[in-house]
Amino acid sequence: MLKETQTAGLRTLLSDGSRVIAEPQIVEQLSKDFYWYSPVLRKLLDGKVGDVVVQPLDAAEIQKILRYCYSEDIPVTVRGAGTGNYGQAVPLHGGVVLDLARMDRIEAIQPQGVAVCQPGVRLGTLENEARKSGWELRCYPSTVVKASVGGFVAGGSGGIGSVANGGLRDFQTVRAVEIVTMEPEPRIILHEGEGVHDILHAWGTNGIITRVWLSLAHAVEWSQCVVAFDTYDAAFDFSEKIATGREWTKRLVTTFEWPIPSFFTPILKYAPEGKSLIFFLIASNQCAALEAAGLAAGGSVPYSGIYQGWNARPLLSDYTWNHTTLWAMRADDAYTYLQCGFDPAKVRDQMRQLRARYGTEILFHMEFMKNGTGQVIPGAIPLVYFTTEERLNEMINFCREIGVFVANPHVNNVEGGGRYRADNVQLLAKQRYDPKGLLNPGKMSTFHSESAPAGAVK
Numbered sequence: 001m002l003k004e005t006q007t008a009g010l011r012t013l014l015s016d017g018s019r020v021i022a023e024p025q026i027v028e029q030l031s032k033d034f035y036w037y038s039p040v041l042r043k044l045l046d047g048k049v050g051d052v053v054v055q056p057l058d059a060a061e062i063q064k065i066l067r068y069c070y071s072e073d074i075p076v077t078v079r080g081a082g083t084g085n086y087g088q089a090v091p092l093h094g095g096v097v098l099d100l101a102r103m104d105r106i107e108a109i110q111p112q113g114v115a116v117c118q119p120g121v122r123l124g125t126l127e128n129e130a131r132k133s134g135w136e137l138r139c140y141p142s143t144v145v146k147a148s149v150g151g152f153v154a155g156g157s158g159g160i161g162s163v164a165n166g167g168l169r170d171f172q173t174v175r176a177v178e179i180v181t182m183e184p185e186p187r188i189i190l191h192e193g194e195g196v197h198d199i200l201h202a203w204g205t206n207g208i209i210t211r212v213w214l215s216l217a218h219a220v221e222w223s224q225c226v227v228a229f230d231t232y233d234a235a236f237d238f239s240e241k242i243a244t245g246r247e248w249t250k251r252l253v254t255t256f257e258w259p260i261p262s263f264f265t266p267i268l269k270y271a272p273e274g275k276s277l278i279f280f281l282i283a284s285n286q287c288a289a290l291e292a293a294g295l296a297a298g299g300s301v302p303y304s305g306i307y308q309g310w311n312a313r314p315l316l317s318d319y320t321w322n323h324t325t326l327w328a329m330r331a332d333d334a335y336t337y338l339q340c341g342f343d344p345a346k347v348r349d350q351m352r353q354l355r356a357r358y359g360t361e362i363l364f365h366m367e368f369m370k371n372g373t374g375q376v377i378p379g380a381i382p383l384v385y386f387t388t389e390e391r392l393n394e395m396i397n398f399c400r401e402i403g404v405f406v407a408n409p410h411v412n413n414v415e416g417g418g419r420y421r422a423d424n425v426q427l428l429a430k431q432r433y434d435p436k437g438l439l440n441p442g443k444m445s446t447f448h449s450e451s452a453p454a455g456a457v458k
């Protein structure tokens with residue numbers, strides 16, 4: 001718990017003391033993210049809150065705040081828009097919630113296709129701005145309208161666009177990040193090239209990102225298209241063909257087995273009873289050819305139309321990636337999810353084994369994406385009907401036994417999520433930049449500091 005003198009001390013650091021907020025309701029609201037997607041994390045994180053929210057405007061203010069927090073041993077958990085699913089932004093040990101929503105300036109869209117911006121910029125705003133000069137985001141989460149650039153870089157992985165451009169950590173999509181360190185004299189440090197991996201997906205445990213350089217892709221005019229098949233096998237075959245076919249310019253290839261489409265209540269008219277569906281974002285000049293190919297493969301086309309941006313209805317991306325889980329949970333809150341990567345050479349056999357062992361306890365929701373070597377693979381965010389934690393862990397273990405990669409979304413630390421780097425660069429950066437372990441304490445489980453204060457986790 002922060003002392004009143006410490007809250008007052010924080011107020012003196014900012015030009016406007018009202019940007020230090022201690023109202024319990026607001027602090028509670030800004031201490032939460034979407035961890036409740038996981039019944040395991042719900043148990044772990046319910047009731048965890050910070051003591052005070054601080055809203056800086058620039059890197060210089062962040063330096064002042066971190067200098068003060070370092071000297072007072074106050075934990076700092078940074079927050080973008082709070083749409084993360086793993087409780088990344090939930091403070092485990094109270095302290096300051098550093099809310100960067102006000103750092104929302106796009107500084108430049110450079111002519112060679114690099115966006116330079118502050119971390120609080122919303123991804124949807126950045127996409128709109130980039131399109132004005134002929135560029136678009138390489139990939140974005142389905143929470144694009146709300147999610148921030150800093151939160152995506154520090155806590156996300158990929159999404160719409162990844163089928164063509166890979167995940168956030170591939171192909172130098174993040175060109176550079178500027179961070180502020182948690183030291184007696186907080187420094188501003190630029191990480192570029194391979195050095196960005198020290199900071200990416202480290203959940204704000206080893207530096208506060210204050211500026212991001214993001215590579216963009218040439219803008220395309222997109223169309224949305226739904227193709228339906230009688231069987232999941234036929235839908236999977238067709239989606240795989242389009243996703244892996246180099247001749248197709250696509251931004252999204254998502255395949256759902258029935259009954260998943262029955263959860264999409266606002267768009268049921270495009271979800272014929274019993275059918276498996278594929279949602280595409282396809283270059284508009286290829287949409288007619290895609291429809292013809294779908295019909296030739298035995299499918300039907302319940303919907304197609306030019307994509308009109310975030311206000312489009314239907315907005316197909318609102319049902320893909322981890323939005324799918326949200327619709328399922330609305331239908332039945334026993335649903336939760338896994339994050340998987342299937343082996344392209346064995347995917348059919350892997351799905352068959354899962355179905356044989358778990359029946360409809362697991363429902364297939366596939367998201368095709370390019371991996372770091374340029375191969376398009378069947379990623380997946382399958383729905384899981386949750387009964388017990390033991391059963392969930394047994395399913396995760398079985399996936400791994402049969403060669404299905406799982407990034408476990410039911411753990412609350414960087415390492416456990418399966419996106420940790422074997423070369424330990426994130427941990428090494430934490431040792432350099434946060435020796436007391438005050439940044440988002442408890443979330444990097446391999447970090448131990450002999451000098452860690454009471455508020456930090458040893």
Ligand code: FAD
Nearest residue numbers: 080081082083084088141148150151155156157204209321
């Ligand atoms: P936050 O939740 O605020 O933060 C995420 C993490 O980053 C936290 O650990 C936080 O401490 C840290 N952080 C935030 N800002 C900074 C900073 N400036 N410096 C250092 N650390 C920082 N994710 C995907 O990758 N792909 C998807 O398709 C996807 N779909 C989703 C769908 C739904 C319905 C939901 C609820 C979530 C989904 N997510 C997805 C997860 C999440 O929305 C994204 O990863 C999003 O980009 C997170 O951004 P945010 O601003 O909300 O980050």
